[in-house]
Structure formats: C-alpha cells, structure tokens
Amino acid sequence: MESLFDDSALPRTGGALRPGAWHLPGWLDTAAQQWIVRRFFEWGDGPVPPHRTTVNGHPMSVQSLCLGWHWSPHRYSKTADDLDGQLVAPMEQWLIRLGKQAVAEATGDLRRAQDYQPDVALVNYYDVQATMGMHQDAEERINAPVVSLSIGDSATFRLGNTENRNRPWQELRLASGDLFVFDGPSRFAYHSVTKIHAGTAPAGLGLGGGRINITLRQTGLEEN
C-alpha cells in the first residue's frame, strides 16, 4: 500500500466485474504503452490541440483531443466548432485493430469483435489533479462497445449503475496498461475518475507524470 487507508487495496480484478463490464489488468505490454505515449505526443501537434472542453459553462480538468470525430458535449462533429474550427485528425487503423482485439479478448465474442468498427478515439490527459465526474458515454447512436485503455499513473475508477449518478457503484484501480470494456448491460453505466495517483506509473513510459486514457467508440454516424 502507498499509505495507510488509501485505496491502493482496491480490487485489480481481471475478467468480468458484472455482465458487460470487463477489466483486463496489464493488457498492454510496456512496448505498446511506450508506442501509445509517442503517438500521444504526435497527436498533440495535430489540427485540434489538446483542450479543456467546456461542459455546462465549466472547463473540464482533463485535456482532450479526438481522432475521427470531434467530441463536444452532446455531439460529434467533423470540425472542432467549439474551438479552432479545424477538421479533426483521422481515426487510425491500428487503433481499430486494437479495439477489435480488445473486444475479442475481453468478451470472448468474436462476432462482436468483427462487427466492432470504432470510428472515434477520445484521448484524455489527466494531470495529477484532474478528475472526471459521473457521466454516461451516450452520444453514440448505437450500443457498440466502448474500449478504454489506461497509460501512466493509476486512477481510481468508479463504475456506477445505468440509472443515475448515485450509488450503487463499485470502485477499482485502473493502472497503466489496463483494458476496460463497457458492453451489453453495462454499455451505458455511469462512471467517473475520482483520483489520479501521482508517481504510480511504471518507469520508462516517456510520459513524465499523469495519465492518458483513450476510449474507442463507434458513433453510428455517417461520414458525410
């Protein structure tokens, strides 16, 4: 434990937490994590730089960038209309392959993995102060899986119910390399990140501090 009464004893489960919610600790090996950190810095030089999205008049504490579609609260668009108006960078093929592999390995449902065609990557960077409030990922038009990858410092992740922001919820640690998949009856579960644990990233990732989270989603939207 990092210190007495902290939450480092939270479960690092493995497998299904409940129907449709899958946690595979250490799914990405170190080389894959380093690769993603390098891509992350390249994306940062792209057309729409990392930004704090304003939600209900308040800037989020995470910095986000998108590939494929630009996310702003309650909608996806091809241009960053709430920022610089630039065309969003394209989705990358290796992320689509990785997403399919994630769905296959988490759910064991190869048909579901084959059909999965994520067309957006929402990339969030958490500094050690950042958090994300309870929300559903509900801007997508279809209930394809959401694949979540974590890299860097570990986070306390709260997985709630599908009805509202309140209890019941369960908490777990998402550490560097972990895969989390929301699917089936958990696809629209509320969730949040309540804490980033500074200094918990493995050495040599090239990130410095903080945490990257990438969610791959299939919007169900037409390109044009």
Ligand SMILES: O=C(O)CCC(=O)C(=O)O
């Ligand atoms: O950082 C995480 O683990 C979750 C991120 C998230 O919920 C989101 O981007 O919608």
Ligand SMILES: [Fe+2]
């Ligand atoms: Fe989310």
